[in-house]
Amino acid sequence: MNRKFFINTALGFAAGLGAARLVKSRQDRQRRLSFRNTGPRKVLIIGATSAIAAETARFFAAAGDDLFLVGRNPQKTAAVTNDLQVRGANRVEYRLQDLADTAQHANLLAAAIEWLGGLDIVLIAHGTLGNQKACQAGYDLTEKELTTNFLSVVSLLTPLANHFEQQQRGAIAVISSVAGDRGRQSNYVYGAAKAGVSAFLQGLRNRLAKSGVAVITIKPGFVDTPMTAGIEKGRLFVGPEVVAKGIYQAIETGQDVVYLPWFWGGIMTVIKHIPESIFKRLSL
Numbered sequence: 001m002n003r004k005f006f007i008n009t010a011l012g013f014a015a016g017l018g019a020a021r022l023v024k025s026r027q028d029r030q031r032r033l034s035f036r037n038t039g040p041r042k043v044l045i046i047g048a049t050s051a052i053a054a055e056t057a058r059f060f061a062a063a064g065d066d067l068f069l070v071g072r073n074p075q076k077t078a079a080v081t082n083d084l085q086v087r088g089a090n091r092v093e094y095r096l097q098d099l100a101d102t103a104q105h106a107n108l109l110a111a112a113i114e115w116l117g118g119l120d121i122v123l124i125a126h127g128t129l130g131n132q133k134a135c136q137a138g139y140d141l142t143e144k145e146l147t148t149n150f151l152s153v154v155s156l157l158t159p160l161a162n163h164f165e166q167q168q169r170g171a172i173a174v175i176s177s178v179a180g181d182r183g184r185q186s187n188y189v190y191g192a193a194k195a196g197v198s199a200f201l202q203g204l205r206n207r208l209a210k211s212g213v214a215v216i217t218i219k220p221g222f223v224d225t226p227m228t229a230g231i232e233k234g235r236l237f238v239g240p241e242v243v244a245k246g247i248y249q250a251i252e253t254g255q256d257v258v259y260l261p262w263f264w265g266g267i268m269t270v271i272k273h274i275p276e277s278i279f280k281r282l283s284l
């Protein structure tokens, strides 16, 4: 056997093996994420009154899934619940909770899992775009923002990760932000919290991949929601329904990190590569 033939055969074998593994991992992913043949999926949505989350929940409702919603505002949470019921959800229940109160998280998750009879998918969506200048004036508000946007998410993800790891399937999706990709003077407290969320999810994905659990980091750009009500709308703004569609597709296909809309991936690549010596002179 000459050397060239041996190398070509080895390469062909390796490529074949790689392709077979790719197909198998695709099949595994499909098996994990497609729960259609086992009835309605058990979906937990935390921060369900968020404009983005409420739009995303409509896709699950249309698919006839079971939904457990967590909101803070009674009227808004009840309204979202009714909307999803009308749109075809198999069953919808909600619970009111200020998510900054992390001591309540264990009870909250236990109640959700009990009512749903398990858990296939969780979407964590709550957040606040705090006032950066007010945060700079004193640590108290900064701590509050970091608790809502980072610590409360970690507090939820810690038991959720253990649950999913044990059952060896499912999907955890969390809304982070492009703001976490690079700190800017106009919103670095929010950005730092989202950077923490993104890094936490990255580590979690690395851990849970071995257990067949998808961990999806969602990084929206500018979205026209109550959160951005006070911000002048430019051409890069999109409606929450656009981002919601991307979130639903990312969960269905078990993506890792998604920029929504897609062009934010390119924008953030450029922004991340601006040298610090130039970046610090910009007023961003």
Ligand SMILES: NC(=O)c1ccc[n+]([C@@H]2O[C@H](COP(=O)([O-])OP(=O)(O)OC[C@H]3O[C@@H](n4cnc5c(N)ncnc54)[C@H](OP(=O)(O)O)[C@@H]3O)[C@@H](O)[C@H]2O)c1
Binding pocket: 047, 048, 049, 050, 051, 052, 053, 071, 072, 073, 076, 097, 098, 099, 100, 125, 126, 127, 128, 129, 148, 175, 176, 177, 178, 219, 220, 221, 222, 223, 224, 225, 226, 227, 228
């Ligand atoms: N809009 C954007 O441009 C944009 C861009 C990137 C990422 N994001 C992220 O997308 C997610 C959804 O935001 P959105 O744009 O849909 O804004 P939104 O409509 O203002 O939703 C924010 C949600 O968070 C909830 N929330 C805030 N603090 C809470 C707390 N302590 N306990 C319980 N719930 C709390 C709010 O509840 P209440 O209704 O009770 O206030 C509201 O439902 C957030 O994580 C946000 O950071 C948004």
